[in-house]
Amino acid sequence: MDGPAQQDVPALMAEIGAAAREAAAELAYASAEAKRDALLAAADAVHDRRGQILEANAEDMAAAEGKGLTKAMLDRLALDPDRLAGIAEGLRSIAEQPDPVGRTLETWERPNGLKFRKVSTPLGVIGVIYESRPNVTADAGGLCLKSGNAVILRGGSESFHSSGALHAALVDGLRAASLPAAAIQRVPTTDRAAVGAMLAMPEHIDVLVPRGGKSLVGRVQAEARVPVFAHLEGICHVYVDAAADAGKARRVVLNAKTCRTGICGAAECLLIHEDVADTLGRDLVTDLLEAGVELRGDAAAQALDPRVTAATAEDWGREFLDMILAVRVVPSIDEAVAHVRRHGSGHTEAILTEDDAAAERFFARLDSAILLRNASTQFADGGEFGFGAEIGIATGKMHARGPVGAQHLTSFKYLVEGDGTIRP
Numbered sequence: 001m002d003g004p005a006q007q008d009v010p011a012l013m014a015e016i017g018a019a020a021r022e023a024a025a026e027l028a029y030a031s032a033e034a035k036r037d038a039l040l041a042a043a044d045a046v047h048d049r050r051g052q053i054l055e056a057n058a059e060d061m062a063a064a065e066g067k068g069l070t071k072a073m074l075d076r077l078a079l080d081p082d083r084l085a086g087i088a089e090g091l092r093s094i095a096e097q098p099d100p101v102g103r104t105l106e107t108w109e110r111p112n113g114l115k116f117r118k119v120s121t122p123l124g125v126i127g128v129i130y131e132s133r134p135n136v137t138a139d140a141g142g143l144c145l146k147s148g149n150a151v152i153l154r155g156g157s158e159s160f161h162s163s164g165a166l167h168a169a170l171v172d173g174l175r176a177a178s179l180p181a182a183a184i185q186r187v188p189t190t191d192r193a194a195v196g197a198m199l200a201m202p203e204h205i206d207v208l209v210p211r212g213g214k215s216l217v218g219r220v221q222a223e224a225r226v227p228v229f230a231h232l233e234g235i236c237h238v239y240v241d242a243a244a245d246a247g248k249a250r251r252v253v254l255n256a257k258t259c260r261t262g263i264c265g266a267a268e269c270l271l272i273h274e275d276v277a278d279t280l281g282r283d284l285v286t287d288l289l290e291a292g293v294e295l296r297g298d299a300a301a302q303a304l305d306p307r308v309t310a311a312t313a314e315d316w317g318r319e320f321l322d323m324i325l326a327v328r329v330v331p332s333i334d335e336a337v338a339h340v341r342r343h344g345s346g347h348t349e350a351i352l353t354e355d356d357a358a359a360e361r362f363f364a365r366l367d368s369a370i371l372l373r374n375a376s377t378q379f380a381d382g383g384e385f386g387f388g389a390e391i392g393i394a395t396g397k398m399h400a401r402g403p404v405g406a407q408h409l410t411s412f413k414y415l416v417e418g419d420g421t422i423r424p
Helices: 006-027 032-048 050-066 071-077 081-096 135-146 157-176 193-199 214-223 246-258 274-290 333-343 356-365
Strands: 104-109 115-122 125-130 150-154 184-186 207-211 236-240 267-273 294-297 324-330 348-352 370-373 410-417
Touching: 006 125, 006 150, 006 184, 006 193, 032 050, 032 081, 032 135, 032 157, 050 071, 050 081, 050 157, 071 157, 081 135, 125 135, 125 193, 135 150, 135 157, 135 184, 150 193, 157 184, 193 214, 207 214, 236 246, 236 274, 236 333, 246 267, 246 274, 246 348, 267 274, 267 333, 274 294, 274 324, 324 333, 333 356, 348 356, 356 370
Parallel strands: 125 150, 125 207, 150 184, 236 267, 236 348, 267 324, 294 324, 348 370
Antiparallel strands: 104 115, 115 410
16 A cells, blocks of 8 residues: 555644554553553564565565665565564563653652652654664564554655554554554555655654664754654774784674674774784785675775775765775774764774773773674664664664663653642
């Protein structure tokens, strides 16, 4: 279903928004047990509907291949039995987490006898605008439900049928737990006017989460009339320090680039300290080339292997999302830090070193949302953080940063109790 004609989209979105607002009011006081039951039922529905979901994904994949999407983009779109099992397990993991709503965050009492409690509360209605990854449908729907928020999902045209089939499983879960079906809604049209409508719905949407390329996120940030959790490009760097352990470095660098090239946690730039360039650096370059990675480097990196091509200015600070990696040899950790500051997106950076002081210097001087030591950037994922899933990797500095899980999709309110107390 491609939905209504363009002139009907504003009315459609207003209807969806009003239904979401009503559902959010009910979810705000839904019991932890009901939300847990809904998520577990949704996970079972993903399993029960797996044939339909895979058929829908096959339809999306055929269309995407016809459009000439890259191998990495096709990988982001593809579902198989193992990935579906992972989606169901993610929903179960979210279900079993502590309920983030109604937690007492702080208490105090004033000399006049007033008693204060700061209590976590849902944000309300969350709008999620994403591109080709159908698993976002389940991840975002599950996290919003757990945190007591209604959600409006607007997936990309490439994953339209896959997302629709996954959304149906989420609705099965809501109905099984007697929660409003409008708590998780999917925009039933590929018309781009729906995105514009969501950006201008402050009466219906409290927070927007864009997940996609630079142009999508840039548009949302520029045009949205509601707050935005920005999920910017994953221009992730790996810095190999002079004190790196060779065995660890070779494992981590290869994994950071090749585990899954199409995710935002994939490494896009390798920085090698000049003191180990001719030894460990040469081994790293060979490992990557033999794994099929195209390397684009500076003159010093090219000198390590004739198969390394010359990097252009555009290759620094570029999210390839493919088997391509920029490589530079740097004279010091401070130059590595300066390079990341110039070209990074504030997402994820890793340092490979056995030197505690070097690691602390790297951590203190960079302010990306995620910083790792001796570990792959591919761990930039809510599931790997123990959140069950993520609604995105927030790269801004307000409210939530890094993987945004259910506990981050809450605000708070103050509950104040007196005993006939009046202000003098």
